[in-house]
Amino acid sequence: MKRIIPFLLILLLSMTGCAAQEEDAELVADEIVKESENMSTIYLAGGCFWGVQKFFDQFDGVIATEVGYANGPEEEPSYREVCDGSGHAETVKIIYDPSIITLTDLLDYYFMIIDPLSVNKQGNDRGIQYRTGIYYTNEDQIVEIEAVYKQQEDKTGVNLAVEMEPLKNFYTAEEYHQKYLDKNPGGYCHIPASMFRLEQK
Numbered sequence: 001m002k003r004i005i006p007f008l009l010i011l012l013l014s015m016t017g018c019a020a021q022e023e024d025a026e027l028v029a030d031e032i033v034k035e036s037e038n039m040s041t042i043y044l045a046g047g048c049f050w051g052v053q054k055f056f057d058q059f060d061g062v063i064a065t066e067v068g069y070a071n072g073p074e075e076e077p078s079y080r081e082v083c084d085g086s087g088h089a090e091t092v093k094i095i096y097d098p099s100i101i102t103l104t105d106l107l108d109y110y111f112m113i114i115d116p117l118s119v120n121k122q123g124n125d126r127g128i129q130y131r132t133g134i135y136y137t138n139e140d141q142i143v144e145i146e147a148v149y150k151q152q153e154d155k156t157g158v159n160l161a162v163e164m165e166p167l168k169n170f171y172t173a174e175e176y177h178q179k180y181l182d183k184n185p186g187g188y189c190h191i192p193a194s195m196f197r198l199e200q201k
Contacts, residue, residue: 038097038098038099039063039095039096039097039098040095040096040097040098040103040138040141041093041094041095041096041137041138042094042096042103042106042134042135042136042141043070043091043092043093043094043133043134043135043136043137043167043170044056044091044092044094044106044110044133044134044135045070045071045089045090045091045092045131045132045133045134045135045163046092046110046113046114046122046132047090047114047122047123047125047130047132047190047191048090048122048123048125048130048188048189048190049067049068049090049091049092049173049177050067050177050180050181050187050188050189051113051181051189051190051191052067052090052092052113052191053065053066053067053092053178053179053180053181054179054180054181054182054189054191054196055109055113055191055195055196056092056094056106056109057179058196058197058198058199059101059105059106059109059198059199060100060101060199061096061097061098061099061100061101061105062094062095062096062101062106063095063096063097064094064095065092065093065094065095066092066093066172066178067090067091067092067093067172067173067177067178067180068091068092068093068170068171068172068173069082069086069088069089069090069091069129069170069171069173070088070089070091070133070135070167070168070169070170070171071088071089071091071133071135071163071165071167071168071169072086072087072088072089072169073086073087073088074168074169076171077171078174079173079174079177082129083127083129085127085128085129086129087128088129088171089128089129089130089131089133089163090129090130090173091133091135091170093170094106102144103141103144103145104144104147104148107134107144107145107148107149108148109198110134111148111152112195113191113195114132114162115132116132116152116156116160116161116162117156117158117160117161118132118161119131119161122190123190123191124190125190131161131163132161132162132163133162133163133164133165134149134162134163134164134165135163135165135166135167135168135170136165136166136167137166137167145164146164149162149164
């Protein structure tokens, strides 16, 4: 009996602790929801998504990034199917805080790492999956997108090969593609390594 009482006390305390942890978790979740209400999302296709994700991860105000396949047929593809010409573009989903970094800032950075006149090709990568594109989900973003787009067209003097259209679909890529260049620092990338250190400058 003496052994049972301490055990019951420990069990009671642990249950109380779990309840407190659950309450804390709910509070944290509420904070995340409140924070996310102030966030915006843009989808950018700029060639191989390994480097594009690595590039945008460096900037303050970029809350999260995810690589995936966008604006192809309404059926989730595998990486192999994308490479075989499924019609999807390798794309990076970027969640950002507009109070820290604007969409205009992000697009100005975007045009620093792509060849906007190249069709289905960036660097040494060729294929429809490497096409460039700006895909939006909020019509409020159109004014900023069009302004930057026009500025770039005026700079080049010709029509850009960059798609500018609403996001039709986005399928998250396999886990091994997420943060690929962090996992494989020596991995291939069409973007010069110096571009990953712009924020430090």
